[in-house]
Amino acid sequence: MVAVTSLGVVTYPHLDLARDPHDRLGLMRTDEGWLEERWDAPDALVLVVSGTRVRPVGGALDWLPTAKAPDGLRVLLGERDGTTYWAVITGPEQAAAEKEAWLPLRGLLPVLSGDRAHAPLVFHALGLAEWHWATRFCPRCGGRLVARAAGHELVCQDCGKPQFPRSDPAVIMLVAAGEPGSPQERCLLGRHPSWPEGRYSTLAGFCEPGETLEDAVRREVFEESGVRVGxxxxxxxxxxxxxxxxMLGFHARAETEDIRLDDADVEDARWFTREQMREGAESGSLVLPGGVSISRSLVESWYGGPLPGSW
Known part of the structure; x- marks a missing residue:
């Protein structure tokens, strides 16, 4: 996705992560003969996940030949440029023993910034690893779950109910006020109490049952800042x-501008003009989200170009 602004063509880095997605080969996940054949292929590669963590080597992802993979749950990720990619999910013991070497996804973001071609594969692998870690028992009867479909399904051995990976929809929004494009136009950013001084980001929150995404944007902005959105x-x-x-990103227009902080998750919220945002980013007094985050793309799409500095 690109935008043409007065500063030229601006690309949005978060969309680079999905620009060239892998073929997930969903129809092949239950073909055991085909799975064994592709696992044994000499060019097949595997990412080892210990619990929910990955160990980069030399600042890069460590994709191994499948012949060197440890025992664990084999997860078919798919195919990209003729290569079949896998993950093997092992227990958390190795990551626990070598905690600094094995990183969760948030710690891997700097690595993925330099290897965006493989980022969707890593998101796929760690998303499934997190699901397997959290889904230990059948939510219907509490029975034992067994993996099938190359790691993409769990079935209860007692009641037979299948479970599938879930993605929780969350809205993230750039709220603006004032005449669009004018020097006086402002955007709303907030900060969590645990963040270092100067760090601000767009507001965000989860969509609730029976709620549209647009209404989730309006509700979350009001709950976190007291600002009404239209x-x-x-x-x-x-x-x-x-x-x-x-994460589902939105632009929103404010109908009110008075800020009221009642949500414990937001320590501060402020309106920034483009000039204030540029000056803060250049001086380091305003620290914005990193380049692989959709939050960064929302901010820079409103600002009209790249900004210095990031988390």
Missing amino acids: EVTYFGNQPWPLPSSL
Whole structure:
């Protein structure tokens, strides 16, 4: 996705993560003969996941030949450029013993920034690893679950009910006020109490049952800042398996501007003009989200171009 602004053509990095997706080969997940054949292929590659963590080597992802993979749950990720990719999910013992070497997805984001071609594969692998980690027993009867369909399904051995991976829809929004495009136009950013001084981001929250995405935007903005939102327009989306979210990005127009902080998750919220945002980013007093985040793309699409600095 690109936008043409007064600063030229602006690309949105979070969409690079899905620009060239892998073929997930969903129809082949139950073909045991085909799965064994592709696992034994000399060019097949596997990512080892210990619990929910991955160990990069030399600042890069460590894709191994399948012949060197440890024992564990084999998960078919799919095919890209003729290569079949897998993940093997093992117990968390190795990651626990070598905690600094094995990173969760958030710790891997700097690695993925330099290897966006493989980012969708890693998101796929860790999303499934998180699901297997959290889904230990049948939610209907409490029975034992067994993996099938190359790691993409769990079935209860007692009642037979199948379970499938879930993605929780979460909205993330850039709220703006004032005449669009004018020097006085402002956008709303907030900060969590645990963040370092100067770090701000777009507001976000989960969609509730029976709620439209647009209404979730309006509700979350009001709950977190006290600002009323009217028009809501879709921007784009990003997989965000931390542990199982799909981030749906929106631009929103404020109908009120008075800020009231009643939500414990938001320590501060402020309006920023483009000039204030540029000055803060250049001086380091305003620290914005990293480049692989849809939040960064929302901010820069409103600002009209790249900004310095990031988390």
